[in-house]
Amino acid sequence: MSTTTKASWLNTYETKFGNDELFTANNDVKTYWKKLFTGFDKLGENGLSGRQKDIDWLLLENGVTYNVYNDPQGMHRPWNLNVVPLVMHRNEWQNVEAGLKQRAELLNLVLKDAYGERRLIKDGIIPHEIIYGHRGFLRQCAGIEYTTEKLLSIYAADLARGTDGRLWVVNDRTEAPSGMGYALENRSTTSRILPEMYSKMNVTRLSTFFKEFHQMLIHAAPGKKDNPNIVILTPGSHNETYFEHAYMASFLGYPLVQGNDLVVRDGFLWMKSLQGLKKIDVVLRRVDDAFSDPLELREDSHLGVAGLLDVVRRKNVSVINPVGSGVIENPGLIPFMHAISKYFLNEDLILPQIASWWCGQEKEKNYVLNNLSNLVVKRIDRTNRESIYFGKFLSDSELESLKAQILERPYRFVAQEQINFSTAPNLSGNILEPRNVVTRAFSIASGDQYSVMPGGLVRVAPDSRTVRVSNQRGGTSKDFWVVEDQVVKEDKNKNWEQKSAIAISGLDDLPSLTAENLYWAGRYVGRTLVNARFIRTVMRQLAMVQNRDEKPEALKLQVLLKTVTHLTGTYPGFAEKNKDGNPAMDSPYEEMLSVIRDKNRVGSLAHTIGMFSNSYYSIRNLWSSDMWRVFENIQKLWQGFLEDENPSILKILKVLNQLITRLIAFMGLIEESIMVQQGLLLYFIGLQLEQSMLTISKCRSLLAVKYESQVEYDLLEYLLTSHESLNIYRYSYRSHIQLEHVLDLVILDVEYARSLTFMIKRLQKDIARLPHSRKDQQLTSYQKYVFSAFSKLRLSESNKLCMTKSKNDVVREDLDSLLGELSDLLYKTSQSLTSTYFNHTDRQTQMFTQSFPI
């Protein structure tokens, strides 16, 4: 490969915007950027874009995603990280840090005041509408006393550099600030991809900050416990930043839970685990304020915990940030921040803020209405992207309608100056382009102070013209390096975050929702594999039929097709006739395509794969990166297959082969990557149960009815093939295929891993390890069902099972009833396991049904 080295990256970087991170006010290149560019020059053109490819690959490998609602590309879009970090010198950063600490403290005091005495309103520092008219002001939270020194534990600020060269505060984030996990992931990736520059440039490390973060959560526990139980509360895998919740959970070693995992009893908060209830001391909350307690707040929320606020009120749990902190995510405060700073601290604001006009005041309102097309208008209580109006992009009629909205309730609107943020170099293809950047900086409470992360999450505008910077709109991100002149100390103890007493200590403490997801993961992976193998066998047979649309005359083929319907549960399918006969049987190829590819058809292979993917996404904090790679492979393979509108039968067989191979690799990885006490046991239980049930269904459909000997011979061969047991059979029996031997091998063998008896035996052993299982005289009900199934199998004899009542009978009644009973017992086992361990399915309902937003 040829390496064309440009003379210098610096010389090719063109920026027209006049406000670029690279340059000083005198248009000199800042020394530390020069250093970075020297490093880039050594890599050469292909070298740098090569590193970018490495990053893309690494992020994909690690499954770093960002969910975009209603995204045509589907959920779980890969996270974008640009290879060029944003660099800032410690000398400048120190001032920013001081400014952030001051602002965090001020907002903390505003928050305390809003839910306490409200002196700011009474003393005329802020107009009452700014608090009372903000939907995030939750009157239910007024008067709550907290155990933590600071009410605001985590504060995030979006910073951008104005034309005056200073960093300005653009947004405050306090409700459930996101981005810290992405910042950490960006750092871990960039430091690996640019090791030369990372070590030479003395980049301040993030580990001290995260150590403090961990301490902050520990200190937040009521009663100052030594080993508090901390959980991360997530809205679930559909949330846009779910990756981050899972990442932080595995990085910090706390269980990741959803509202359903938690319950309020006796004035305390408990986590439902496999063993029972476990008391929780601290909740790191990623569920929005209004959704966190359906008893007192939004009644239609299923993301929170009923009664949570009252537990907080009794000081029996700490929620970080406290419920109600959304009220200070409030641009209405900006015009009053100077006065607030004087009032509380008698200090001037260190960090400048964007010029803002609150429309609740007459003069300001008039100014805004007269200058609307040059301003950016926001609601005081809706700072998400959808509620921001950029005046200059609005048509006349849109401006009029915005005016009307403002006039209707002026106090709800704030207008801000539209300013040009600085740009920074961004690698785009093979060239460096200037792009607008916004940096999210994080502060956390640390004793009576705040600590600031020496770094942050830099977000980059999607193209060189866009000023809106946001992840949802498909921008990219950067690592943020705060560099200093002295050599930075390496982290001596890199394992500080390793599990201590707070980590999940065993199967007993496994959140029951995680347990259920693992159980279903096992069931769906088993279902996908067994069905894919059987369908492959069927498709091979269909491939031999000359004409695709020909009705299969051969009886054996008809039996095989009916089995597909029974196995997948895609009724009516081949199994049931309607008044027009059996349309599926008339065009079997078409029906098979639907059973394979129609993802909206319950039971189809595509549907099963979808369910399998969902259950895996929701436990992603347990995954290793190898598992991700294989999983992504399966997804890609399947996606590509579905996009092929008219795949040939050979193509289908090829895809099935690949699917099966990858599934097996995946299953192998699960077994070695997740520990039994992390819940692997539940996965195995699900897997064995599913495979057993499907084996029963397959055998029943293929073997319970007696056919003439050639048909029977072929069916036995199909069974063995789809069961991957033909070679074993030949090895074990060295004979013509006979039903009796097949039953011995596939159903009754105690040693053979694929036999039903073996799987049930294993199931029996596994369920005995569950927390509520009994080893004494009295078994639990699920143990009884499995024990009963096992003994029925052990008491059976293959020669009897082969027989029909008389020569003329076609049904093998013993075999049929045995399989029927087994099927029933396993179904009951599943029900019993569910009600014993996954009982979070108790439906939460309101005594009255009321549905309205807070």
Added chain:
Amino acid sequence: MVFNVTHITTYKYNAPVNYCHNIATLRPRKSDGQELLDYKINISPKPAEITERLDFFGNYITRFSIQAEHDTLKVMTKSKIIRHYGTIHDSFFSDACRSITMTQALNALNENDPATMEAKQFVLESIFIRRTDKNIREYAELSFQANRSVFDAAHELMQRIYTDFDFVSGFTSISTPVEEVMKEKKGVCQDFAQIAIACIRSVGLPARYVSGYIETLPPPGKEKLVGADASHAWFSIFIPGFGWVDFDPTNNQIPKDQHIVVGWGRDYYDVPPLKGVVYGSGKSKLKVSVDIARVS
């Protein structure tokens, strides 16, 4: 006047409930011209825990949870209350109250005395009374005019609601939007109170929702009052420079001693008598009975 109020709420579930968390606003609050002499709450099955606190508006909030499986929940309260509202009622008709015009009231709203500061939040939107459409504002402006007495305007608004709206129970639910009630001109006491509040806020004055009871035994020869056998609700308007004045649009009268205050807030959302989250499947049937007995 002294009253014994017995308020019984019963929920019957068609499938057993494993546990529930509830909030009740049933203990009558501290209020001008009214004192609570005695109060008892009796819940069956017995709650695992029960606590009481004052909420943001100064109402008593009782929180309890039942952790045993049950198919019926019964909450009974007995309150003994003395009402001596006569002088307050009479003060509404004084010059101090009646002389304040709309223009004066809106100006006085800018004062920073504690009572006005406290009242101002009741101008803003609330959970059940959000954006009010043109119809509501126009309806309000027929009564509220710049040079007219605010008291007279509010009094007329009450009368108009009484005349224009039909008392029809079962037509609306608590989640029926104010706009729809305005359009249909039908509803119950909650709806009428909320309509009035929406109207008053639309012209820029503070109004709040009052939840309570009304004595329904008719004195000999007088008409029976509507609102029997259930909780009652009415509204209160803040006249800047004077104070809060209550009006009952359901019965077209200014509350005197027969109205008993339980709590108040921005709208029904802030003071539901009983609400809760239930864990279990199935539906529930609600039965409420209120009995008011005059002791002396």
